[in-house]
Amino acid sequence: xxxxxxxxxxxxxxxxxxxxxxxxxxxxxxxxxxxxxxxxxxxxxxxxxxxxxxxxxxxxxxxxxxxxxxxxxxxxxxxxxxxxxxxxxxxxxxxxxxxxxxxxxxxxxxxxxxxxxxxxxxxxxxxxxxxxxxxxxxxxxxxxxxxxxxxxxxxxxxxxxxxxxxxxxxxxxxxxxxxxxxxxxxxxxxxxxxxxxxxxxxx
Amino acid sequence: xxxxxxxxxxxxxxxxxxxxxxxxxxxxxxxxxxxxxxxxxxxxxxxxxxxxxxxxxxxxxxxxxxxxxxxxxxxxxxxxxxxxxxxxxxxxxxxxxxxxxxxxxxxxxxxxxxxxxxxxxxxxxxxxxxxxxxxxxxxxxxxxxxxxxxxxxxxxxxxxxxxxxxxxxxxxxxxxxxxxxxxxxxxxxxxxxxxxxxxxxxx
Amino acid sequence: xxxxxxxxxxxxxxxxxxxxxxxxxxxxxxxxxxxxxxxxxxxxxxxxxxxxxxxxxxxxxxxxxxxxxxxxxxxxxxxxxxxxxxxxxxxxxxxxxxxxxxxxxxxxxxxxxxxxxxxxxxxxxxxxxxxxxxxxxxxxxxxxxxxxxxxxxxxxxxxxxxxxxxxxxxxxxxxxxxxxxxxxxxxxxxxxxxxxxxxxxxx
Amino acid sequence: xxxxxxxxxxxxxxxxxxxxxxxxxxxxxxxxxxxxxxxxxxxxxxxxxxxxxxxxxxxxxxxxxxxxxxxxxxxxxxxxxxxxxxxxxxxxxxxxxxxxxxxxxxxxxxxxxxxxxxxxxxxxxxxxxxxxxxxxxxxxxxxxxxxxxxxxxxxxxxxxxxxxxxxxxxxxxxxxxxxxxxxxxxxxxxxxxxxxxxxxxxx
DNA sequence: GATGAATGAGACTTCATTCAT
DNA sequence: CATGAATGAAGTCTCATTCAT
Numbered sequence: 001x002x003x004x005x006x007x008x009x010x011x012x013x014x015x016x017x018x019x020x021x022x023x024x025x026x027x028x029x030x031x032x033x034x035x036x037x038x039x040x041x042x043x044x045x046x047x048x049x050x051x052x053x054x055x056x057x058x059x060x061x062x063x064x065x066x067x068x069x070x071x072x073x074x075x076x077x078x079x080x081x082x083x084x085x086x087x088x089x090x091x092x093x094x095x096x097x098x099x100x101x102x103x104x105x106x107x108x109x110x111x112x113x114x115x116x117x118x119x120x121x122x123x124x125x126x127x128x129x130x131x132x133x134x135x136x137x138x139x140x141x142x143x144x145x146x147x148x149x150x151x152x153x154x155x156x157x158x159x160x161x162x163x164x165x166x167x168x169x170x171x172x173x174x175x176x177x178x179x180x181x182x183x184x185x186x187x188x189x190x191x192x193x194x195x196x197x198x199x200x201x202x203x
Numbered sequence: 204x205x206x207x208x209x210x211x212x213x214x215x216x217x218x219x220x221x222x223x224x225x226x227x228x229x230x231x232x233x234x235x236x237x238x239x240x241x242x243x244x245x246x247x248x249x250x251x252x253x254x255x256x257x258x259x260x261x262x263x264x265x266x267x268x269x270x271x272x273x274x275x276x277x278x279x280x281x282x283x284x285x286x287x288x289x290x291x292x293x294x295x296x297x298x299x300x301x302x303x304x305x306x307x308x309x310x311x312x313x314x315x316x317x318x319x320x321x322x323x324x325x326x327x328x329x330x331x332x333x334x335x336x337x338x339x340x341x342x343x344x345x346x347x348x349x350x351x352x353x354x355x356x357x358x359x360x361x362x363x364x365x366x367x368x369x370x371x372x373x374x375x376x377x378x379x380x381x382x383x384x385x386x387x388x389x390x391x392x393x394x395x396x397x398x399x400x401x402x403x404x405x406x
Numbered sequence: 407x408x409x410x411x412x413x414x415x416x417x418x419x420x421x422x423x424x425x426x427x428x429x430x431x432x433x434x435x436x437x438x439x440x441x442x443x444x445x446x447x448x449x450x451x452x453x454x455x456x457x458x459x460x461x462x463x464x465x466x467x468x469x470x471x472x473x474x475x476x477x478x479x480x481x482x483x484x485x486x487x488x489x490x491x492x493x494x495x496x497x498x499x500x501x502x503x504x505x506x507x508x509x510x511x512x513x514x515x516x517x518x519x520x521x522x523x524x525x526x527x528x529x530x531x532x533x534x535x536x537x538x539x540x541x542x543x544x545x546x547x548x549x550x551x552x553x554x555x556x557x558x559x560x561x562x563x564x565x566x567x568x569x570x571x572x573x574x575x576x577x578x579x580x581x582x583x584x585x586x587x588x589x590x591x592x593x594x595x596x597x598x599x600x601x602x603x604x605x606x607x608x609x
Numbered sequence: 610x611x612x613x614x615x616x617x618x619x620x621x622x623x624x625x626x627x628x629x630x631x632x633x634x635x636x637x638x639x640x641x642x643x644x645x646x647x648x649x650x651x652x653x654x655x656x657x658x659x660x661x662x663x664x665x666x667x668x669x670x671x672x673x674x675x676x677x678x679x680x681x682x683x684x685x686x687x688x689x690x691x692x693x694x695x696x697x698x699x700x701x702x703x704x705x706x707x708x709x710x711x712x713x714x715x716x717x718x719x720x721x722x723x724x725x726x727x728x729x730x731x732x733x734x735x736x737x738x739x740x741x742x743x744x745x746x747x748x749x750x751x752x753x754x755x756x757x758x759x760x761x762x763x764x765x766x767x768x769x770x771x772x773x774x775x776x777x778x779x780x781x782x783x784x785x786x787x788x789x790x791x792x793x794x795x796x797x798x799x800x801x802x803x804x805x806x807x808x809x810x811x812x
Numbered sequence: 813g814a815t816g817a818a819t820g821a822g823a824c825t826t827c828a829t830t831c832a833t
Numbered sequence: 834c835a836t837g838a839a840t841g842a843a844g845t846c847t848c849a850t851t852c853a854t
Binding site: 025 | 227228229230232316333353354357360361362363364366369386388389390392394396
């Protein structure tokens with residue numbers, strides 16, 4: 001009988017293979033054959049660990065989201081200022097972005113066909129991915145900041161991800177410290193002023 | 204012989220059906236049967252107008268991108284200030300880009316399998332979508348603005364699209380004027396200061 | 407109103423186009439689109455002259471077989487000897503072989519699917535194509551020739567067609583007088599002796 | 610894991626089913642569904658053994674051609690005279706070549722659409738099928754025989770195949786010994802005389 | 813009569829899933 | 834537990850035939 005560790009390994013190998021394949025081709029175009037081959041197991045073995053392609057996909061999302069959130073939270077806890085936050089977000093999203101982004105893209109397209117239980121799990125993942133940025137911003141935004149945190153978080157994450165994405169698509173060697181600097185330059189002023197500045201600016 | 208207009212209509216009907224289906228399911232999961240049914244034509248008719256599913260997808264992208272760029276350019280030409288630009292971008296991307304964004308998401312996954320000629324066409328689409336924001340920013344950014352326009356454009360577009368996307372995903376009734384206001388509040392300060400401010404801020 | 411001649415022309419144009427296409431691709435792979443384009447008419451027009459692809463095919467076979475038989479009979483009537491016969495057959499089959507052969511090949515594969523009435527017409531064509539060689543041989547074979555004429559005809563026709571076919575396939579410039587000479591050299595002796603020679607040879 | 614023999618069997622079953630279907634209907638009209646049903650396997654199984662219909666067709670040709678050539682060579686090696694050769698050829702082509710001939714007929718129509726690599730393989734098959742008759746004739750033809758062996762081979766093969774074909778088409782019970790006798794009677798004299806006889810005959 | 817856009821049955825092929833070994 | 838051969842539903846695409854113009 002195989003011991004517990006071997007089973008864990010197999011499970012992890014399959015998830016890693018699935019990540020590679022889903023990331024590269026998207027959910028619909030990914031083939032279980034490819035995942036099996038990449039994982040170095042037989043096709044039937046996949047079904048010993050995951051009931052279906054859809055379950056494999058969702059459990060992969062859950063695993064990666066959890067890891068990502070844990071990492072991000074740990075780093076953001078150390079942040080001393082809004083500038084720190086932006087720097088950390090830019091750096092970590094820069095490192096993790098490509099894989100996660102590609103996975104995330106599959107969600108909106110694929111999930112509508114999933115059974116309800118899986119759809120619910122995906123919904124939870126989405127919520128979880130929002131929170132770290134949101135929590136960090138809450139700590140440092142001016143108390144009277146007029147834009148709600150969830151939407152400010154969307155703005156910040158969008159800015160970072162697109163900038164990283166453009167660099168990657170253009171094939172440029174991505175210099176993360178540059179990305180962080182650009183992000184800080186553009187976003188910091190707008191994130192640092194309270195409502196009275198707004199009023200001032202409007203007038 | 205059917206008259207010219209009828210043919211044009213059919214062509215447009217199919218593109219609209221394709222837009223709906225590709226947008227909803229992504230390229231790989233979209234079925235030609237669904238597109239045909241949505242367009243109200245027989246399966247074979249699709250192939251009278253587009254040689255293959257891939258060609259239909261790319262020509263849809265081209266058509267929508269062209270429309271989008273034309274509209275955006277026209278509006279941005281009227282902008283009198285950076286605030287105007289951000290407002291226009293937020294409003295139009297909110298109206299037009301949710302769909303296009305979904306289409307765009309399919310690209311990175313699907314296009315690698317396409318024949319080279321189609322890949323090249325997609326590449327051109329990507330370039331075209333970047334330009335309007337870039338051109339508008341060039342007009343209003345301070346002369347000594349330290350972040351290159353292409354990357355500033357990425358930051359702006361990303362902020363807008365994510366914000367719109369979050370609103371849509373959350374199922375909120377999207378109030379575009381709110382979106383525009385939030386965007387202006389967060390981004391405007393950082394886009395308005397020249398290099399000397401940067402130096403000041405750093406110190 | 408179009409006059410009779412124009413209708414005849416159209417009919418003939420279509421048959422010629424069909425001959426070219428069926429000859430090139432075989433019955434099953436031939437497309438009505440190609441035949442229409444080759445004939446310079448619209449696809450629907452084909453169906454004004456021939457009820458279906460199968461009918462078009464069979465009527466083409468009938469037309470060409472009739473022409474071929476008429477021509478062959480006329481020439482063979484002039485033959486003064488077995489050598490003449492072989493020379494004439496080699497020359498004419500050499501001229502007509504490629505087209506007819508290709509058409510004939512389609513028959514055995516395609517006809518089983520045809521409706522019974524068309525099958526019967528094809529059967530008649532086959533009989534008709536055999537007869538000229540058979541009739542000519544009957545005139546010149548020794549009275550006591552032991553091999554039945556229909557089978558002798560098969561041997562003669564097979565020898566000629568394969569020889570021409572090999573030349574064509576090898577891409578050689580086919581010299582018909584050479585073909586005729588070879589055929590005569592190989593076949594004439596065996597066709598010229600009566601049964602007593604056979605007995606002699608056997609002993 | 611299924612044992613090696615079972616896989617071999619399946620492979621052979623499919624080839625036999627393919628032979629039956631391609632032979633009956635020709636390449637273009639043959640349906641993979643029919644081949645699968647005839648072989649007693651599911652449609653998808655065919656594609657585990659052969660990458661496409663075209664590949665299945667070509668590999669069938671290769672297999673049968675190889676068997677045929679091997680058998681023919683073995684028998685012809687034992688021939689003691691030209692009469693033996695003709696008898697052997699008539700008998701074996703009668704037994705083995707009706708099927709192969711039907712396959713061969715598909716080649717000229719279907720192969721032009723094939724990818725270049727498959728075309729090359731078919732070309733090699735054609736060459737291989739020519740050689741046995743040619744080699745045998747070279748041993749027994751008079752040294753000064755004026756017709757080149759490759760063309761003499763074409764004449765002999767054509768005569769045999771047509772005769773067999775006519776018998777089959779007429780639905781006659783084919784008596785192979787009769788066929789052999791007829792062939793020998795017609796062809797032997799012409800194949801036995803050297804060039805001086807030719808000169809004599811011409812005068 | 814002539815056209816050719818439209819149709820839809822049916823072809824090839826793929827791939828998630830199963831199950832005997 | 835692990836395997837991978839087998840399955841068959843479902844996808845893309847073709848093409849003979851029809852019919853409104």
